[in-house]
Amino acid sequence: MPRRKATRELHCGINGIKVGTVRRKSGTFEFIYDDEWLGAEYAHSISLSLPMTSKRHTGERVRYFFDNLLPDNEEVRQQIVDRIGAYSTDTMDLLSAIGRDCVGALSLSLTEIPPEPSMQMNPVDENEINEILNHAVTGHTLGMGDDDTFRISIAGAQEKTALTYHRGQWHQPIGNTPTTHIFKMAMGELPSGINMEQSVDNEWFCLRFMHHLGFDVAHAEIEVFGEQKVLVVERFDRHTDEDGQILRISQEDMCQALGRAGQSKYEDKGGPGAFEISDLLATSQQGLKDQQVFFLSQYVFWLLCAIDGHAKNFSVYLDASGYWLTPIYDVLSAYPTLGKIQPKKAKMAMRVKSKNSHYHWHKILPRHWPNHAKFSGLSPDIAQELIGAINEELQGALDKTWADAPDHFHRETGEQITKGVLDLARKKLLI
Template identity: 45%
Template sequence: MVSTELNVWMNGEMVGVWSRTRTGGHRLTYEETWLRSPRRRSLSLSLPIGPSREITGASISSYFENLLPENDNIRRRLSARFRIRGTEAFELLTAIGRDCVGAVQLLPPGTAPEGFDRVDGVPVSDAEVERLLRSVTTEPLPGANEDLEEFRISIAGAQEKTALLCQHGKWFRPRGATPTTHILKLPLGVVGGGLQLDMSESVENEWLCAQILRELGIAVAKTEIAVFGTQKVLVVERFDRQWMDDRWIARLPQEDFCQALAVPPDRKYESDGGPGIEDALKLLSGSASPNADREQFLLAQLVFWLLAATDGHAKNFSVFLNAGDSYRLTPLYDVLSAWPVIGHGANSLSPQKARLAMGLRTKNMHYRLREIRARHYRELADKCGVPTVWDKMQALIENVPPSLAAVEKRLASDFPRTLWERISNGMLSQADAFKNEILGGGPV
């Protein structure tokens, strides 16, 4: 017997019902009206609409778990803030599922997303944004929940963040079914457990990586650095939102690779049994633009090696879901370079241990930056089925120095110089090694 239900909505249309049984099982039942809609599509590639409207199994819980923050401390704070018992996905999304990644809204039975087709928000000053950012990382105080009823958002990932609506350069806390348009990410601080890696400049790091990626021709989310009082954040423009004639904001359906492949978030890394390059290429072979998407994905893998971007796991790649179940690769997001913390001193990541999230498979599996060679990318390009990839990889390597020079000209006078030098020098060293191997006449 079903004990709890949440209705799944997309842009004012009811998609189906997510049910949890008394025994802890999960069920997704697609709504008949959704099956007749011109905007019909499966909620996920891993939850396809079939002859039966009903789906059961672990793929449902994997999909919804991936809508939530992965960090246990963040989940506990959300639980306390919204007075929830436990940190299970169903309970959390009952409280904060009104504005999820992609187009999904999760609402209790009897509640409709009123006002999805208009913009409604409460203006917030810079001081109020600063207070909101401070509250993200603090435990809630008794009686401090007065404003939470209209601000229930869920953003996946391991980093502290929140989201707001921006219209005509002004910030708003959205109300009702109005979505957020920008994610505000706080500095990571010290990470890595026992390693104590200093990522306090993660805001500048991620902004810089986005500039470099764009200069190298890789589609990436738009970002800018902003300061609200004492709080510095990276403001990320959501590419899963689209203004419609400046009257309302459509939510664009999307999902990450873990959701698309029915992989729970605790297996996002290939080394933990999660998706790797071959899985991603197989997924993208079914996209609306298979060659372009696979090429972009493989070029991103090369740039991750150049950047020492060690966190390119399956949750950091996504696809847009189109009507009729076609799909295509989204821009990149959440790219950080490890060059600033790679070194031999205390509280540093050893160069011998720095590794990519997805390995390159030749005769053996290669994850470590020091082990990966140009020939491994050549082998990958040869077997991926996209004939232009190797030429594009070589062109990208040649474009590293001028791209870095172009980005450097855009740096603010107060941009952390050491951060820039560590990342740019690391990239130039990797690019030189790649070119020298090719010019040396080795087995490339």
Template identity: 40%
Template sequence: MNGERVGEWGTLRGARTPFFRYEKSWANSPHGRALSLSLPVTADREVRGPAVEYYFDNLLPDSAELRSRIRTRFKTRSSDAFDLLTAIGRDCVGAVQLLPPNDEPLGWDRVDAAPLTEEEVERTLREVTVATPLTHEAQDDFRISLAGAQEKTALLHMAGQWFRPRHATPTTHILKLPLGIIGGFRGDFSDSVENEWLCAQVLRELDLPVADAAIARFGEQRALVVTRFDRRWIGVGTAEVQKKRFKPRKGAWIARLPQEDLCQAMGLPHILRYEADGGPSIAEALGLLANSEHPVRDQTNFLLAQLAFWLLAATDGHGKNFSLHHRSGGTYGLTPLYDVLSAWPIIGHGKNQLALEQAKLAMSLRGRRAYYRLSEIAGRHWQELAQRTAVPGLWNRMQSFVESASAALECVEKRLPRAFPEHVYASSRDGVLCQVRRFAQTIGPSAT
């Protein structure tokens, strides 16, 4: 982690029990901290069992198809997490770098990268979905592991130009491709790039922390460019980095910032990321955030995010789409939001559409039972949630939040990019405003 050896991950001989053993030097380091809330630094500095397996497995894409493609491209023995991360674990989400025992992350404190032309970036994006094996040279330059279900890659951006990092230099931006046709009902998310950009802008207008995102085109390839909040330039200001004449000087480098998603923090496999399958619930997430460095702020933002997901019909707010920053000394906090996508553009009763009655949140609102469906959740359920959680000032914040939604949409509309797909904005706007009205009309009489 940023040049320091954290520990060893492996499997006990004669058994299939995974283990992680922290280095003594890391446990005593001023930068030392646990990799995960589920992998504490114990007296003997060793953790065994499923939590170890799940932590590392969650560094990989969720999709079996994407994992199979990685196996083919890097010619790994299997699709197991250990084999895949042996091949692509040099640049993971968060601060972890996975290397063979005798390898050192040479050059972690300097910037080593090859410049890319727009045509080369276009080719890189086009090849993301290709399952053919990479050349040895390409493998050395492309050992990146990105979690999630979407087709994506990552690159370094500085001096107004794109670069492919080499050796221990990390990436700074994630480039996400359009989702296309997904789900059993074959919903058309070909405009997912614009959709996710729109959601991020609305969340920002509503004062929720969210990852910076921009729409970019490289030749025929369209991508959402997301600035990584698990990366930070050291020894140089962010504004200077993007000046066209910038060249990294000695002492300027990119730090990897430790983080983990809620499935990792709770010791759960990626297949249990949805609450309905046994994954993190609102109550369990609030329990983790109660011990964060800023509990009231983090719990408030988490709950307002759930409310925003209801407004936006963002149905994928599962345990892997919330993460925690880990800081030295054992403190942690909620990261900005990411991967928020509205279902409003595909909600309806036509072909390849999802009926509103079928659309569900990833985490339920609990009352007499668990409420998942957008159509059955009303203002009173949010009111009851605010009263039950007892987060100071939450109900007032929720009401103000919903009341601000219309103005937030108007602000975003004024800066829509040219040729932005009209149906994405119009359907999202109409859906949000419908939820705003429903919220106001269904608040209980005890509201204050």
């Protein structure tokens, strides 16, 4: 496929309406909102870090926001250059090639944003989905082929692709047609030697467990297409209206909202921590509720030994009325891997603060959490009550999760997570 020219300008739209323009001038990124968008009653900022104004936004916050729309994996980025025809791995060049369907509501285009056309898509059967998944694994291009019909950008490091489920049938979308579900393949063996072959089962179990604890989580199911076992995750940034039109919903992750680079998503690498995120959520549409949900998610991540809960794994919705926390997503337990890594080396993505700061999972104690809540702007007493309610539901939530497990669920993975949660709870006298 012929290589594109270097990209200096991209038009940004939401559901066929122009929002603004992002440009790169002499290496500096700038974004300016469209005047008509600024005057619309439904208008909202594309990011909390880029508030609506007639003035030009410039600098690193602009670059960080748009770069965070892209896959984290450098190999995937290079494959987009090699196989899709992007000019380079530069943010603008990559988004010009695959920015039609991003996380959240934005669509990026080299040309002016046209009105949203009628949806175009090709139906695909189980065998064709298997081929798409195989290509996503072997080609490292999110399931995209050499033609120009299917272009998506999904952030994250894991191999995945996305399809559209419409009127009872799976489809591969064409052009600007939104995807509705993300297909996540097994992560396999990591460069560190840790085996994550059962990551599909692991994530399903963690999400379903948190659902039964009362959290709003991304809906996910384990499906098998040919030889590929995948986690099919329903996109919570998509909505199908009464006419069957699929609409994009604005959302951004915490790195975007707080103006940070995706490469700094871990707190000990300079990324946002629990207190900074809690401060942001304090002024959300759901204020205290969002803060409490976020705090409790940190606690449950500790119970699950879910050590990858970094800032890109928390997001907020955006609309004209404000912003609020999205469902929980991307949760993986390290319990099945503790044979490969020493428990004492397991570090949480965000510190838990009491008298001292604690990153190491094994050093975190029940008495640290009320103080952590205080530093997060919450009442320690109420936090203790909320934690107590979670502890009372642990066994019941695990039982319900097992009752939901499909026939092709990898039981050993579930057993390892179950044992890990209950052993920690008993050791720390939580139950």
